[in-house]
């Protein structure tokens with residue numbers, strides 16, 4: 365294996381329960397993945413766990429190792445599974461090596477024991493919550509159809525009580541997308557969170573049915589609409605840029621700032637020119653190109669048979685990552701906000717452009733509106749950061765009607781404002 369084909373840090377998102385979850389959120393594409401492993405108990409064995417940790421460490425050239433747990437619902441494995449994972453990290457670690465364990469959970473099974481464990485081992489927890497009660501409960505229900513808001517909030521309060529570092533992940537669907545400020549203000553003011561991720565819910569339909577694979581060119585009626593997504597981001601951005609810069613971190617905005625600064629990587633695979641550095645490990649050791657492509661065509665191999673490092677650096681995986689760039693339609697290549705959008709995620713590229721080319725992103729209209737809308741304030745932020753001034757100063761210099769007046773404030777073209785090195789480094793954790 366050519367060492368130049370292996371990135372110094374590898375992101376593998378482990379799914380110890382596969383797609384199994386104690387909830388039954390109506391838009392969840394993971395649940396349908398159970399079909400991939402008929403008859404499986406969906407529990408990662410100790411053998412797979414040990415190989416995972418050992419190979420992850422062996423594959424890392426850097427001293428910081430990200431260990432990411434997701435599902436399904438990863439807490440269904442019980443705390444003992446993760447105690448063992450920590451033991452294995454200690455067993456295989458090289459001198460000077462540190463671990464960043466992160467877990468994405470629905471929060472409903474958390475208790476004091478979990479939280480004590482998280483604190484002892486510095487876990488960063490992501491909680492999935494879709495906004496205030498009525499918006500959250502629109503789709504996030506359990507297997508009996510019972511709403512889950514109270515249980516999720518109980519989990520979140522426990523994390524706060526124990527001083528666990530956490531962030532929230534909101535799935536933006538056709539219901540909550542109409543209430544951006546309700547969602548944002550609830551998270552900020554009531555849930556008390558200062559780090560948020562907004563993910564668009566997109567369920568593709570193939571022959572009229574939701575499919576576990578990335579197939580079909582139509583979407584379900586739970587799927588956020590493209591313009592709706594753009595309007596959601598715009599509304600949240602306007603609130604954020606007017607009062608919360610430097611206090612509240614919104615992953616999409618952080619990525620945008622990095623792209624306006626021309627930093628090389630946005631910190632989000634979807635807004636980078638190429639991808640392929642965030643793989644997904646199923647409960648049985650099967651390694652896939654990406655969590656969104658856990659399907660037969662994107663299976664790289666099983667870590668019990670072929671070392672992870674050979675799969676990460678394989679021709680197949682490098683092609684997967686480069687395809688994000690190589691398959692960009694002309695509309696994207698000529699787009700004025702390409703530097704920020706990069707055609708977003710290939711899983712969402714199932715529309716045809718006006719000139720008949722396939723591969724246009726379903727969310728294109730929304731992104732175009734959003735990135736054009738934030739251009740002026742981000743030029744200002746980039747300029748401030750580059751001058752060594754905290755980005756939060758943008759709140760003082762931005763006039764009410766910033767889209768008009770920003771033009772006068774900084775007479776710089778976008779290309780001018782994006783060149784050069786930046787003294788700014790975001791302090792927020794980077795997600796795969």
Ligand code: SF4
Pocket residue numbers: 633634635639640641642654655656688708709710711
């Ligand atoms: S396919 Fe999409 S989610 Fe997966 S790594 Fe590429 S950009 Fe990221």
Ligand code: SF4
Pocket residue numbers: 695696697699700701702705706707708724725727728729731732
């Ligand atoms: S906004 Fe649309 S055309 Fe522009 S890069 Fe993004 S997906 Fe492509």
